[in-house]
Structures are given as C-alpha cells and as structure tokens.
Amino acid sequence: MPTPVPLATYRVQLTPSFxxxxxxxxxxxxxxxxxxxxxxxxxxxxxxxxxxxxxxxDHGALNPELGGEEAFARLTEVLKNAxxxxxxxxxxxxxxxxxxxxxxxxxxxxxGPKSPHATSFDIDWQTLTGHPRGGVLLPILGRSYGxxxxxxxxxxxxxxxxxxxxAWYFEHRLxxxxxxxxxxxxxxVLVAGANDExxxxxxxxxxARYHGPHRPARDEAAILKRELAAIAGxxxxxxxxxxxxxxxxxxxxxxxxxxxxxxxxxxxxxxWRLAGSEINYRRFFDINALAxxxxxxxxTFEAIHRRVRxxxxxxxxxxxxxxxxxxxxxxxxxxxxxxxxVDLNIRPGWPPFYVVAEKILHDRDHLPRFAEVAGTxxxxxxxxISRLLLDESGLPAxxxxxxxxxxxxxxxxxxxxxAKRRVIANILASEFTVLTRMLARIAAGHYSxxxxxAERLRAAFELFILHFPVYRTYITGSGPSRxxxxxIDGALAKARAAWFGSDVGIFDxxxxxxxxxxxxxxxxxxxxxxxxxxxFKVQQLTGPMMAKAxxxxxxxxYHVLLALNEVGGHPDARGLSIAEFHHRMxxxxxxxxxxxxxxxxxxxxxxxxxxxxxxxxxELAGEWTQRVREWKALNAQLSGAxxxxxxxxxxxxxxxLLGTWPLEGIEETFVERxxxxxxxxxxxxxxxxxxxxxxxxxxxxxTIFLERLLDRRRxxxxxxxxxxxxxxxxxxxxxxxxxxxxxxxxxxxxxDFYQGTELWDLALxxxxxxxxxxxxxxxxxxxxIGQAPDWRSLADQWDDGRIKLALTRRLLALRRSFADVFxxxxxxxxxxxxxxxxxxxxYARWSGGTALIIAVGRLFARATDNGRHWPAExxxxxxxxxxxxxxxxxxxxxxRRIASANPGIAELFGVLPCAVLQAxxxxxxxxxxxxxxxxxxxxxx
Numbered sequence: 001m002p003t004p005v006p007l008a009t010y011r012v013q014l015t016p017s018f019x020x021x022x023x024x025x026x027x028x029x030x031x032x033x034x035x036x037x038x039x040x041x042x043x044x045x046x047x048x049x050x051x052x053x054x055x056x057x058d059h060g061a062l063n064p065e066l067g068g069e070e071a072f073a074r075l076t077e078v079l080k081n082a083x084x085x086x087x088x089x090x091x092x093x094x095x096x097x098x099x100x101x102x103x104x105x106x107x108x109x110x111x112g113p114k115s116p117h118a119t120s121f122d123i124d125w126q127t128l129t130g131h132p133r134g135g136v137l138l139p140i141l142g143r144s145y146g147x148x149x150x151x152x153x154x155x156x157x158x159x160x161x162x163x164x165x166x167a168w169y170f171e172h173r174l175x176x177x178x179x180x181x182x183x184x185x186x187x188x189v190l191v192a193g194a195n196d197e198x199x200x201x202x203x204x205x206x207x208a209r210y211h212g213p214h215r216p217a218r219d220e221a222a223i224l225k226r227e228l229a230a231i232a233g234x235x236x237x238x239x240x241x242x243x244x245x246x247x248x249x250x251x252x253x254x255x256x257x258x259x260x261x262x263x264x265x266x267x268x269x270x271x272w273r274l275a276g277s278e279i280n281y282r283r284f285f286d287i288n289a290l291a292x293x294x295x296x297x298x299x300t301f302e303a304i305h306r307r308v309r310x311x312x313x314x315x316x317x318x319x320x321x322x323x324x325x326x327x328x329x330x331x332x333x334x335x336x337x338x339x340x341x342v343d344l345n346i347r348p349g350w351p352p353f354y355v356v357a358e359k360i361l362h363d364r365d366h367l368p369r370f371a372e373v374a375g376t377x378x379x380x381x382x383x384x385i386s387r388l389l390l391d392e393s394g395l396p397a398x399x400x401x402x403x404x405x406x407x408x409x410x411x412x413x414x415x416x417x418x419a420k421r422r423v424i425a426n427i428l429a430s431e432f433t434v435l436t437r438m439l440a441r442i443a444a445g446h447y448s449x450x451x452x453x454a455e456r457l458r459a460a461f462e463l464f465i466l467h468f469p470v471y472r473t474y475i476t477g478s479g480p481s482r483x484x485x486x487x488i489d490g491a492l493a494k495a496r497a498a499w500f501g502s503d504v505g506i507f508d509x510x511x512x513x514x515x516x517x518x519x520x521x522x523x524x525x526x527x528x529x530x531x532x533x534x535x536f537k538v539q540q541l542t543g544p545m546m547a548k549a550x551x552x553x554x555x556x557x558y559h560v561l562l563a564l565n566e567v568g569g570h571p572d573a574r575g576l577s578i579a580e581f582h583h584r585m586x587x588x589x590x591x592x593x594x595x596x597x598x599x600x601x602x603x604x605x606x607x608x609x610x611x612x613x614x615x616x617x618x619e620l621a622g623e624w625t626q627r628v629r630e631w632k633a634l635n636a637q638l639s640g641a642x643x644x645x646x647x648x649x650x651x652x653x654x655x656x657l658l659g660t661w662p663l664e665g666i667e668e669t670f671v672e673r674x675x676x677x678x679x680x681x682x683x684x685x686x687x688x689x690x691x692x693x694x695x696x697x698x699x700x701x702x703t704i705f706l707e708r709l710l711d712r713r714r715x716x717x718x719x720x721x722x723x724x725x726x727x728x729x730x731x732x733x734x735x736x737x738x739x740x741x742x743x744x745x746x747x748x749x750x751x752d753f754y755q756g757t758e759l760w761d762l763a764l765x766x767x768x769x770x771x772x773x774x775x776x777x778x779x780x781x782x783x784x785i786g787q788a789p790d791w792r793s794l795a796d797q798w799d800d801g802r803i804k805l806a807l808t809r810r811l812l813a814l815r816r817s818f819a820d821v822f823x824x825x826x827x828x829x830x831x832x833x834x835x836x837x838x839x840x841x842x843y844a845r846w847s848g849g850t851a852l853i854i855a856v857g858r859l860f861a862r863a864t865d866n867g868r869h870w871p872a873e874x875x876x877x878x879x880x881x882x883x884x885x886x887x888x889x890x891x892x893x894x895x896r897r898i899a900s901a902n903p904g905i906a907e908l909f910g911v912l913p914c915a916v917l918q919a920x921x922x923x924x925x926x927x928x929x930x931x932x933x934x935x936x937x938x939x940x941x
Contacts, residue, residue, distance in 0.1 A: 062307070731868075756778070853888070
C-alpha cells in the first residue's frame with residue numbers, strides 16, 4: 001500500500017514510444033531510488049501521435065497508443081507489488097478538437113446548440129459573423145477560405161458505412177447536418193443520371209421524406225443514416241454524383257453549391273489567422289485545437305470524470321494533479337464536486353487521496369483554500385530556492401551588463417505592459433473583444449450607466465488588464481474574498497492613474513461589475529446573469545493573458561539573469577534572504593505542508609542544473625561583464641552578409657549557452673538543440689520574428705551565427721575563452737544543484753523529480769526537456785554507486801553527475817526512514833554564526849522525540865576560488881548553534897558523532913556542500929515504537 005502522503009513523486013512523460021509497459025519497466029529503479037509515487041502525464045485517450053497527452057479526445061478511455069487496458073493493468077500490478085502509488089495529470093479544462101477524433105466535437109458541429117454536448121464546450125453561438133442563426137468559427141484553413149475552396153481543398157465525402165456526409169479539409173472532418181441530406185441526395189441522383197435506377201429512386205424517395213419542412217430531428221437522423229446506408233447500390237450512385245460539389249469538376253456551379261452547403265452548417269470555416277480576432281469558443285491559451293470545457297455543467301463533470309471515478313474505486317489511482325485550474329469558471333465549485341466524487345469511491349482503510357493543483361503563484365501570491373487540495377505543483381518553491389541561492393549583491397552589476405549589451409534601459413514593468421498590449425491586440429484579441437462587448441451590454445442595460453460608451457469601456461477595461469498583477473482571482477457567486485478585492489482595487493488604482501479623461505466614474509462601474517457589487521442587495525436593475533458571466537469570464541481570461549504576455553513574451557525580451565525567467569518567477573525579482581526563506585517555510589508548514597516542491601517540470605524554461613549554473617552568475621558579475629564585451633568583439637563578423645542577431649538576442653544566447661555548455665565538448669546534436677532554442681526564443685519574444693509572422697531572413701541569420709559561433713575552426717578563440725569560463729560556472733552550478741536538491745528533499749513539502757534529472761539536467765525549454773530518458777543507464781549508475789557512496793571519489797568526478805544521483809537516493813532514503821518528521825514534522829530555523837554565516841542555511845525538522853538538522857551551503861565562489869576547484873574541507877568559517885539538541889550524529893556519515901554543541905560547518909560539510917544531522921530535542925525522550933532512534937544503514941543506502 002502506498003504511503004498515506006507521498007514521500008517523493010517522480011514525473012514521467014508517457015508517449016507512444018514510452019507507454020505503460022515502459023513505465024512498468026522502470027518501477028524497480030524508482031523503488032531503489034526511493035520514490036513513493038509515480039506521477040504520470042495524461043494517459044486518457046489523446047489525439048493520435050500526441051507527445052504530451054493534453055489533447056484528450058475521450059476522457060472515458062485509456063490511451064490505446066500507450067498500450068491500452070492490458071498494459072495499464074500490468075503497470076498497476078507492478079506498482080502495487082512495489083507499494084508505489086500512481087498520480088495522474090488530469091485535464092478538466094479542455095479537450096482536443098478539430099480533426100476527426102473527438103466524438104463530442106463532431107456532434108456539436110453536426111447539430112450546433114441542439115447537440116447534447118453543446119453545453120460541454122464554452123461557445124458563444126450568437127457572435128459568428130455572417131451566420132444569423134449562430135455557429136462556431138473553425139480557424140483550420142492554411143489560407144483564406146476562398147482560396148481553399150477554389151483549390152478544391154475542401155471536399156464533400158460520403159461514408160457508406162455510417163450513411164453520413166461530411167466535408168473534409170485534409171485531416172479535418174466537418175459533419176454535414178442531416179437536415180441538408182435531402183437536398184444533397186436529390187442533387188447527387190440528378191447529376192449521376194440515376195433517376196431511372198432502383199438505387200436512385202430509393203435515394204430520391206428517402207430524400208423526399210426528409211426535405212423541406214420534414215427535415216429530420218435528431219432522433220430521426222439516426223434512422224435516416226441507417227436507411228441510407230442500407231440502400232443497395234446507393235453508395236455507387238452517390239459516388240458518381242459527388243463531383244457536383246467538387247470545384248474544378250465538369251459541374252460549373254460546383255464551387256457555389258459547396259459554398260452554400262457549408263454556409264448552412266453550424267460552423268464557418270476560416271483561415272487560421274482569424275482565430276486571434278474572430279474565434280468564438282474558449283481555447284486553452286491561444287491553441288485553436290484545444291477547446292475549453294464547461295466543467296461546471298454537472299453532466300459534463302460526470303462524463304469527463306467517469307473513468308477517473310473507476311480508477312479510484314478500483315484502487316489503481318492514488319492522486320490527481322489538476323491541470324490548468326485557472327481555466328475553470330469556478331475552481332472552488334470544481335474541487336467541492338471532486339471531493340464528493342473521491343469520498344464516494346475511497347474504501348475504508350485506503351490511504352487518503354492526494355490532490356494538487358497546477359497553479360502559478362507570483363511572489364507573495366497565495367493559493368486559495370480549495371477543498372482537499374494539498375497544495376500546488378511547486379513552481380513558487382522552485383523560484384524561492386533559486387532566489388535563496390543567488391547572490392543579490394551581484395544583480396545590479398548584471399542589470400548594468402544587460403543594459404550595456406542590449407541598449408535597452410527600460411524597467412521590466414514597462415516591457416511587461418508592452419507585451420500585454422501585444423497580446424490584447426493579436427493573440428487574445430477575440431477573447432478581449434467578447435468581454436468588452438459584454439461589459440458594454442451591461443452598462444447599456446441600466447439608466448445609471450448607459451452613458452459609458454463602448455469605446456471608453458474598452459479603454460478602461462484594457463488598462464485594468466494591463467495592470468492586473470497575478471494570474472487570476474477566484475470570485476464565486478457570493479462575491480470576492482478580501483484578498484481578491486484587494487487585487488482588483490490595486491489594479492484599478494493603477495488604471496485610474498494612467499487614465500486620461502473626465503469620466504473617472506467608469507472605474508467605479510468596472511470595479512462593481514468585477515466584484516459583483518453591482519448586483520449585490522440592495523442594488524438592482526442590472527442583469528445578474530450578464531454581470532456574473534462577465535466577472536467569471538474575466539477570471540478565465542487573465543490567466544492566459546499573463547501566461548502569453550509574461551512567460552511567452554516578456555521572458556524572451558528581458559535577459560538580466562535567465563535563471564529568474566522561470567515559470568512562476570519574475571525577471572526583476574531580488575534575492576531571497578535566509579530570514580525570509582525561514583519565514584516562508586514556517587508559513588508553508590502551517591498552510592500547505594504536502595504540496596509539491598518542483599525544481600524541473602515539462603514546462604520549465606530550462607533544466608534545473610542549467611538554472612543552477614546561471615544562479616552563480618551574480619557572484620562573478622564583474623568578470624561576466626568583461627567577458628561579454630570580449631566575446632561580442634570576437635564574434636562581430638560571424639554573421640557576414642546575413643542579418644545579425646539583435647544585441648539582446650546575442651546577450652541572451654551567451655547565457656543560454658552558459659547554462660547548457662557540454663563539458664565534454666561540442667557535438668552536432670548540441671548545436672542543433674541550441675539553434676532550435678534560439679528560433680523558439682526569438683519567436684516568443686515577438687520582436688524581430690514571431691510564430692504568427694516568421695521572419696525567415698532574421699531566423700536564418702540567427703542560425704548561421706550560431707553555426708559559426710560553435711564551429712571551432714571559425715571561433716577557436718571564443719570557444720576556448722567561453723569554455724574556460726563555463727567550466728568554472730559549471731562547478732559552482734554543481735554545488736548549487738546539490739544544495740537545491742537537499743533543500744527540495746528536506747524543506748516542508750513533497751519533493752517532485754522530473755524524469756532523468758537525477759543526473760545533471762542541462763535541458764532547454766520544451767521540446768528539448770521532453771527528450772527520451774535512458775533509464776537503463778540510470779539504473780546501472782545507481783547500482784554502481786553502491787550502498788555506501790564514496791563521496792570523495794564522486795566529487796572528483798562531479799562532472800558525470802553521479803554525485804547528484806547518489807545524494808538523491810540518500811536523501812530519499814532519509815525521507816522514508818523518518819517519514820513522520822518530513823510529512824508532519826515541525827520546522828525551526830537554526831542559528832548560524834561566524835564570518836560565513838550568510839553562506840549557510842540551517843533548519844531543524846522534528847516530530848516527537850526525533851529531530852533532523854539540515855545545513856545547506858550557498859554562494860560558493862569564495863570556497864571554490866571562483867569555480868577553479870571543489871571546495872576544500874575546512875573552507876567554511878561558520879558554526880551551528882545546537883545547544884537545544886542532544887545525541888547529535890551525522891546521518892550522511894553514520895559512524896561520525898558530533899561532540900560539540902556548536903559544530904563547525906567545515907567539519908560537517910566535508911566533501912558535500914550540505915549536512916544532515918540526527919538529534920534528540922533537549923528535554924524530550926524518544927517515544928518507543930514511533931520512530932527508530934537511529935536509521936539503519938541499509939535503510940539510508
């Protein structure tokens with residue numbers, strides 16, 4: 001049986017080439033490593049060939065490309081035998097649409113609002129231009145609708161097995177509404193010249209029954225299709241006549257005939273570029289092929305959780321990671337429903353069901369108290385660790401280096417506002433326009449607000465969005481929390497300050513609409529439904545707005561320190577003091593002690609060890625600045641006649657290279673990875689090039705520059721200089737990484753390990769961080785390290801990463817041996833004294849009569865002579881104050897006893913930049929049977 005609360009989770013990316021059986025094969029390795037729960041990417045049925053699983057097309061089935069039912073049963077059996085739990089990354093917010101594989105979406109296209117699945121998708125039916133009865137825009141065409149139609153790319157086909165008609169655009173199926181079958185059949189029989197044939201006469205008779213005022217209702221359509229499929233020879237007649245709807249055929253009116261047929265459907269085909277301004281269904285961010293679900297609809301909730309319910313009831317599933325909760329209309333309601341579902345399916349004696357939410361929290365932002373949610377997936381703690389380990393005193397010099405190299409003097413806040421304006425004008429323009437129209441309708445609906453013009457409302461609302469500081473608020477039908485009201489008021493205050501005009505009362509109206517005060521008693525007159533709908537939809541917009549503007553635009557325009565340009569982080573953040581870190585850990589222990597602590601995920605902007613290297617830059621900021629000047633001079637002529645990378649991009653590339661530089665030498669695969677990253681980064685920044693309008697000349701110049709930069713024959717001097725500096729940064733980065741690992745494994749929270757990061761993780765942003773993992777090599781390396789690691793030998797060969805793997809297993813064994821200490825134990829700062837006290841973070845975790853004391857190093861430049869050698873034992877002039885503890889011993893070196901009440905860090909750290917001590921709190925006795933007084937050596941191996 002898995003542990004009641006996870007001790008450590010391990011995230012795997014399931015793909016068609018790494019399915020359920022492949023996951024089962026690594027379970028012995030995970031067990032040896034010390035993992036308690038396998039945390040799997042989405043494994044319900046996704047689009048064929050999906051490399052991530054987030055494009056679910058059927059929540060009720062397992063993904064056949066991962067092995068299907070039988071392979072999943074084998075995986076669950078292996079996990080059960082190993083006492084390892086299973087956590088599913090579940091997608092309640094959206095589904096994969098378009099193409100031909102989502103039966104819900106196809107039914108909606110066929111029947112429009114009459115479809116039983118119409119309420120499952122968030123579609124604004126009445127806003128489709130040119131469709132008086134309403135419909136949904138389908139931005140799937142690779143060129144304009146007219147061009148695609150004239151080129152014959154849209155084709156009417158007949159499925160003889162189903163007895164159904166569909167238009168097809170390459171792999172996209174577009175069902176034809178059965179109400180049009182009568183006119184289609186009459187035309188096809190006529191063009192086929194089959195009026196005198198038996199099959200033709202039967203088709204005409206069938207058409208007559210379902211034509212004009214007798215068009216089939218939904219329940220009659222199934223009968224129509226069965227009868228159509230059953231007509232002997234009918235398919236042959238239809239095939240002969242279909243050219244009547246094929247532009248370019250012998251039929252002169254075929255183009256107009258097909259166009260008129262398509263115009264009478266519940267959808268409108270459109271060029272994909274129209275999505276930004278015309279789309280009328282809620283998407284996942286700006287991805288047209290992922291349509292938002294209205295999971296607040298009870299029938300939809302029940303349908304998409306049906307398989308999850310079975311997995312919980314069968315004991316196969318022990319937890320959920322809820323993807324993109326900020327996309328939900330009312331997350332509070334969702335989690336209450338989920339709690340009821342879980343409670344009804346958990347049997348007595350089973351461990352509690354574990355739920356975490358994927359939620360990005362900015363600094364000092366807080367997770368609401370959702371029902372039975374243990375916490376977030378841990379991005380905020382990733383950034384807290386990074387900020388704790390960096391040298392804040394070096395940040396001003398890095399800011400100066402960035403401004404000098406890029407020529408950009410703007411503060412980050414300005415860059416973010418500009419990025420938001422770009423997103424409003426292009427990427428999410430349609431969503432923003434829909435909301436401004438809703439706001440104008442609300443204002444026009446009451447005499448007291450009708451003088452606020454649509455144009456001014458749009459301008460005021462835009463200012464509010466530009467200054468909105470977090471991903472979203474969580475207002476419910478009963479109104480906002482105190483914190484949410486403060487966020488709204490703060491954004492509106494900044495919007496007012498930027499407003500030019502006398503109608504400042506417009507912001508009072510906007511505030512009252514956003515907070516639902518406009519419809520709170522005793523006020524009346526405004527439409528309650530419209531106000532609620534607006535307020536909830538605004539909350540569903542601000543998350544994508546922040547993600548696209550901050551993460552996918554501004555992060556790629558501002559490059560002071562790329563380690564801070566991370567999901568959940570902020571590029572202009574400061575360092576985190578040791579005292580503030582302790583405060584946040586104490587607070588976490590009291591609020592969400594069982595949330596995940598991640599240092600790498602499938603969505604992070606770079607690998608955890610690439611980030612750990614860059615964290616070292618502020619310590620060498622002066623030398624870095626000088627080196628960048630030298631490198632820019634050396635590489636000034638590399639582009640030749642090709643467009644040169646912008647100064648900002650060139651500076652960014654030097655940092656990206658520093659984080660990923662291969663110590664064993666440059667190989668072609670590395671060059672290709674960096675080139676791919678450079679193009680993606682440039683497009684995300686949306687300045688010289690973008691995804692919507694790629695600048696081929698600039699991108700070509702970027703890749704040529706990198707090819708020449710990383711070619712030893714062309715850039716020998718640069719590579720020699722850069723490599724020497726990168727090796728030194730890499731050594732400090734390795735020490736940062738070991739400290740990061742120790743913090744993650746011992747601070748409040750559940751450590752989460754992303755696949756393959758047990759060795760040095762120097763990945764770039766996706767898809768680079770989703771490359772296949774060689775688990776056989778990892779298992780072999782773990783076995784070779786042995787039960788008692790030779791830390792000195794591992795440190796001498798630190799560049800192969802085995803020291804990180806060994807420490808990972810050691811720390812996870814510690815968590816298993818002292819499960820209650822880490823799961824429920826207290827957190828207390830430990831005082832550090834001496835000249836190097838600012839270079840050590842120390843704290844105690846304890847439960848009952850057992851305490852574990854953790855000391856972790858930081859700011860390693862001095863101890864390593866600026867990265868020139870591994871720290872010598874004795875490099876630390878500081879000591880711990882342990883006068884409140886007795887019977888102190890070293891867990892990482894079990895044979896060593898600590899005699900002093902104030903042991904020196906130099907003595908404790910030895911080879912590793914960290915120490916874990918076991919002690920008994922003074923005046924406390926161990927309670928027999930609760931915890932062992934000493935962990936057995938084999939348990940900690």
